[in-house]
Each structure stands twice: as structure tokens, then as C-alpha cells.
Amino acid sequence: MIAYDDNGNHTVLVEHNISYPVDLAVDWIHGLLFWSDKNWNTINVMDLNTKQRKVLFKENIERRQAIAVDPSKGLIFWTDDYNNAIERASMDGNDRMLFSVDELGLRTVRVYHNVAQPELPNKCDQHTCGNGAICLPKGNSFDNEGKPQSRIGLPYSCVCADGYTTGKEPNTCVLII
Template sequence: MLFFTDYGNVATVERCNMDGTNRTRLVDYKIEQPTAVALDVVKKLVYWTDAYLDYIDVMDYNGRNRHTIIHGSQVTYIYSLAVFEDYLYATHSDSSKGSSSVELLQIHRFNMTAESRTMASLGNTRELRVYHKLTQPKVRSHACEIVLFGKPGGCSHICLLSGSYKSRSCRCRTGYSLDSDAQSCKKPKNDLFLFYGKGRPGVIRGLDMNIKSSDEHIVPIEDLVNPRAIDYYAESGHIYFADTTSFLIGRQQIDGNSRETILKDELDNVEGISVDWIGNNLYWTNDGYRKTISVARLERASRTRKTLLEGNMSHPRAIVVDPLNSQPSIIDENRGATWHHSNGANPLGIVTRKQIMSNR
């Protein structure tokens, strides 16, 4: 089983199976700010702390037989909690000694009259665990044991224990979905989907066009900072992206493979990119010290880059290409939209700033 605390509009201690099913609320009264939880897996007891009401309480796995172990100034603002043998171990902030003073407490969990003992001052500590093999009891066999071809519980990707260690559910990594056998994982067809980039944290994700499924349609492109521009090349299955804060243009296949940075130098503020799927080229705008429109081959981009346009632009931002008619369209924030031939020649203003103010 999995136990967790939550506080906000309604503070709770909850329980669910380890595959996320059968979510059950165990505590929702006399609770304000539960900050830590710990288990006695032998006796099947749940201990938790409340940093607002200053107590440590205990109950069984079903939410029954609740009672208080300790409360009051001895246990003000507890950050973490651990159980071993007859004792609870907790870190708490002693306001009388300053907010940065965190003490380690030892509390007898069966003798309510025993005084808690301060074991150490730990500075700015927020987490605590007891390391001992007795805290993780073994079983002879379980449902997620490695079977044929090294698959845990027969699952292609992830095996999760369910109601007990004798039952399991298979799950798939992000970007894949569970097949009809409830064990194998398959890739979405990826014929039609939306993909989008966002910051904080920086990530690019795929979304079902019909909003029929919560499954993601690509393996997310993660560990980005601020992906401001994205495009794709269907032939190779690559998503191209510009991470403006990291000053790079990169790509990754929709199955999560072949992540690489293809351009790094002289990229001040790339606000737009566009893939020429006929000529196998990548176009991008650069709104930095130099105001430029550039192009490079999709392969060996760093060795084949060329500046097509420079100057006579204030803030080059969005860009799209039409290789069938050999024309890219560029939006300059202060000047409007312009068409050029793909080699940068013959600019034609089609929308002026007086007609439209672009702001993606």
C-alpha cells in the first residue's frame, strides 16, 4: 500500500494501492498541515505529524484506532518522521532557538509518559530515514519477480505491486500505452497529434487531437529550460526545438531516441524555427544583438549554417516555410509579416505593423 499526506483546502492522510487504484481517505478531521508520515509495516500502523497543530498521531491501515503519541511545544513544526523498534525519530524546528535550528528527537511510541529526547542539532535538515534491513522485510516470492526475458512480473516496462505483494499491474513509460494483453507496451500510431512546449519546468509533450486519451503521444522532451520554438520532420520522426535560455537548437525522435544538440553557437534569442521538409533544411530567426534569419541542413547543421538575412528587422520572431512554393514567411514584431524566396531574395511586405501587431 501507499500512504501520503496532503494539505490545502482540505488536509488529509490518504491510502491507495501501489498502482494508484483504490484511493481511500483515512483522516480528514482534526488535521491542518500534515508534513510527514511513517509506517510500522509489521504492526500495520501509520504515524503522521501535523506542523500546525503540533502533534504526532497514529492509526491502523484502515484509519481506525487513532490516538495521539505526543503533542505540544516538544514537537513544533516537524519536518520528517521515521520509525524503528520502540521509537519514533523526528526532525523539528525549535522556534525559541531560531527558525534555522533543527533538532533530532527520539520519542517512545508505546510509553506516552516518557519524555522525548533531543539527540542532535542538525542545522537545515528536512528529511530523515532509518537505514536497517529490518525496516524492509523480505518475502519468499512476489508478483513483480523477474521472469522470462528479464521482464519484471512479465511487464514490458513497469511492474507495480497492487493490493498486496502477490498481485501486480503493468504500466508503460510515458509515450507508450498498454496493449490488450495488459503486459506489453506499444507506441501510439503517431499519425496525428498536437505537440507543445512550455517552461517551468521546460518540456515538450504530445497531446491527443481528440482528447480521448490521457496517454501522451510522444516520449516527452525533458530537461529543457524555455522551449520557445518547435517544429518537426515527419520523415525521420524528429521534433526540433529552440531552447532560448540555453542558447541551443536541438532535436529528439518521438520515441525518445536520438536526443542531440544540433546548433549551439551564435544563438542569442531564437524565437522561431521552421523545417523545410523538401530540401531537408532548418530555418530560424535570431532576435539578439544581431537580427538575422539563418538556415542550415538538418544533418550536420553546425557545419552547414548560413545567414540569409541580416538587418532591416527590429524583432524577427515567428517563421514558417512553404517549400512547395519556395517561400518562407517571417513575422517581425515591429514591421509585420514578410515573404521571401527561400534563398532570402526579393522580400515582399504583405502585412504592415499598422495592420497587425504580432505577439505569440
């Protein structure tokens, strides 16, 4: 496994005892790199400063796909394709928990920390879609500075709730009888 910097220089991070890395996650607070290896059915961790590495999980690890970390809480999450689940543990390998999921083929898991989310206006606070409709803000309707993007149309969508269907007028819903 090789890392490149902005100038095109590279550093070999992992050269031996690696087969098929599926996903990577970086703990930017503690300087740790996590990866899952599909062929060896392991989840590994390496200290990016010392280059010391270890296998974090190797028991009951089958067909792992994706990993994500929450460094502020010291947690690692990964998908379990075999059991249709998401697992969670402390980043030191303790306190392992399995959460069943009904979805088949779960391929990714992400952690979105509230501190890292942009402060953007919610257009659904300023607009109602009418009876039987649900207002859904469009996540890509603002640029990086929080200004509306005109090229995508309205910064929200109105969808009909269960038991309603689309009406004749735009953004209206009618009760199904």
C-alpha cells in the same frame, strides 16, 4: 515536453535537460522534432521513433525565437533576434548560413512548400484595378474546397502604387503631381 494524441492520451517526449522551449517544428518525413530553448540558447532535435535527442546548435545561439523546417530539402531555419537575421542550416547541423534582415523584432519564420499550397483561382488575373493601382488577391477569400466566400466581399483589393493616391471613384488611383 508532452504530446497528446486525438484520444487524449499523452506521451512524455522530453523530461530532462529542457528549460524554456520557445518554438517547435516537426520534420514529418523523417520523424524528427526540433525545438529552440531560450534559457540554454540551443536548438535541439529528437527522433520521434527512438526518442534519441541531441543539441544541434549551441554556439553563437543568442535570443533565438522561432524555427521552421523544410524536410524535403533537409533544411532548418531560425530567427536571430540578436543579429536581426534569419539563419539556415542542414538538419544535420552542417552548412550554417546567416541572412541579414533589416526588420527589427523578427519573431517568426515559416516554410511554405509549393506542393502544400491549394490550387485556387487568382482573381487578379480576371480583374484590373486601373492605372497606378495594384491588385492584391485576398488569401482568405476561398473556402477549403476553392469556392468563393461571400461574407468577405471582393476576393481582391486594389491599392495605389508608389507615386499615386486614392481617387474619388472606388478602386481608382490618381498620379500625385
